[in-house]
Amino acid sequence: MIRVIRVAAVGIALLTTACKAQEKHHAFVGARLIPIVGDEIENGVLVVKNGKITHVGRAGEVSIPTGAQRIDAGGKTIMPGLVDTHNHIGGIGGGDGSGPIQPDVRIYDSLNALSSGFKRAVAGGLTTLNIMPGSGHLLSGQTVYVKLRGGKTVEDLFIQDTAGKPTGGIKMANGTNSQRDKPFPGTRGKSAALVREKYVKAQEYREKITRADGDPEKKPDRDIGLEALVEVLEGKRIVHHHTHRHDDIMTVIRLSKEFGFRVVLHHVSEGWKVADEIAQAGVPCSVILVDSPGGKLEAINLLFKTGGILEKAGVNVAFHTDDWITDSRVFFRSAALAVRAGMSRAAALRALTLAGAEMMDLSDRVGSLEAGKDADFVLLGGDPFSVYTKVLETWVEGEKVFDRSDPKDYLYAVGGYGAGEDQSPYLCCYDHRENN
């Protein structure tokens, strides 16, 4: 025990020194920059300070501020950290078997921040995630938007709004996944009817609150499920909607118009069949790519070309991992396969970053390399769409959260014995792994 304490003291001393030396002010010089907004820059400079991007530009045009630690990034490519609009890591569980619509359930109450999945995610270049409950319900709960800062609890990962509240959307689904035995619906018609009924309740609830005009005597009893749906009706909470078949896609659009909620269509396997209709409705799509069609009837027409077709129709397109469906470490691959099938390179890069940020109302903070935005970025060894390219480093809010040259991080990047275990929490003076 005494030995541990002494080691602790040394550790603290080192840590303090390290923090002072860094001052959290870095200039990355010489990399190819893919800012997403604006053209790629062959020989660029990226300056980040205290968690924010301060300068992005060509070498020679951006002066490196005094006090900034200069990091030679020659031969590397830097682009924004990837934004994954649909992810299930963290050992999460949403609504239970008691009913098909459970807006009261918050996914973050089930999240294990020490899951090894988060280490794999930063190894894949992901920095911002929408963590969602599953698709076995019409509405399986509230999603949470997180930053992969590292940390022991979900509180360390929250992206907070200006009032300090955690941000997130709501997860809905239609089609066959949410059709189950009672009390779940058995048909598509019933599915839509149950959703409609619930949103009507939410409208009435909102009206009661409005009519009460702040009078506690007249206010309805609190209903935490309806409260979440009122946020949806008011556009404060975006609906992230699992949907595959073309007719299911149109049903989502119909319901969103009827109740005026903001929606992102997720998966959209048959989106290519109704691309113009989706474009006309102005609804964004978060597309999944998997290596073959099928696995269920509604996904037999899933194709690599969906992203490209939606792009050409004028739809805002993002991709998602749906991790564990696709391992977060190969998220770049999803966009690359879309390029293989006809999507433009620019749109595919945007689909991994800024488009996703827009679908989570986070585009003022993440998704591009622009002064004033969060310093979330990845250093790549080569072209983002090459199988041979490695994510070398991942930075979140000016802190390095993944370094391929660090053996501890490398283990999660490629896998190996122990990579499947939860991460060791960072404690200042006690290495969980060494002492176990």
Added chain:
Amino acid sequence: MRSFDKTVLFMTLAGLALTSFPALAQVAVRGETIHTMAGPAITNGVVLIRNGKITAIGQAANVAIPTGFLTIDARVVTPGLIDTHTVVGLTGIYNHKHDQDQLERSAPIQPELHAVDAYNAHEKLIAWVRSFGVTTVHTGHAPGELISGQTMIVKTTGNTVDDAMLSDVAALAATLSPMAQKREKGKSPGTRGKMMAMMRAQFIKALEYRQKREKAEEDKKPARDLKLEALGRVLDKELPLMVTANRVQDIANVLRLAREFDIRIWLDGAAESYLMVDEIKAAAVPVLIHPSMARAWGEYKNMSFETAAKLVRAGIPVAMQSGYESYVPKTRVVLFEAAIYAANGMTFSEALASITIDAARILGIDSRVGSLEVGKDGDLAMYDGDPFEYTSHCTGTIIEGKIVSDRVR
């Protein structure tokens, strides 16, 4: 360049419609790079295929294309790809009861089942993998029961299983991993120990059966037992036992079983085999490595993108498989799985060999397929760039001289 290739292929196929099909028996494929897998790659080469077999291969300057041959141009040509363990044809795209024949769950030991009796040559997933260059698959039973049946090797073409057949019985499929454990109370096997006990008892029974059949008087021979006959073929080393095992203790069990009964093994999955390199090498066991993009949880939780490279460097024969998927993607594509291994320690040649010639050697079909050599089957795949690159396309697939895929994918 890419659009040029597409145009060429399109023109070729347009021409195809005008000619009669038998003309396809004579095909010339011109490749900017031809990876023969039987020597160094050929730059600006030609492969001639007549009546389904390769009749000439070499540099364009040395191989004249006879008149009457349909000529196809490609940037990169490889042998037709081989998937050493899949379930396509038994598993179907819909994932409904009616198209899921990859695993019989009524009993843990059913070696008498034949993949050939369950193969749907029209299955869409076969056409899907074919469109990425896969021409030969070792297909059959999915992991999940202790001994689940006899696998087979087919070409990814044909109207019936007989048309597609390369080897009607290739291996006996087995599982020594938690996937084969029963969770229900009172059902066996429920533990690793029980799995091994049941497996050993079954092989001992097969040994005794074989002795009795060989030595007993004609009228005292035991009645034929299809289960024990199948196991007997494994004991005779006529068939390998393909055993799925991923955790280190499960791999050790497989090797122990092989020693006790002196049987041939194909180690399937092998996620933690990087811990067992010396032992696997000493046992001369080839590895059908799990898909690189398998999900890193359960018995795959410690899987590594670098395992294939580590095994190959140690001199262990390694081949790729698409494996079995219960949900989405309904099948993986062995080309994509090899690509991730190619980017994580394997050389380009090692990775390509693991889906061509090395795969053919492990499966024992290298006299027919796996490399582009005179006398071998005219099976090849064409690409418009490095086949492993995400953004390259497969521009066509040929099996025994016939174009079986004309999509640019």
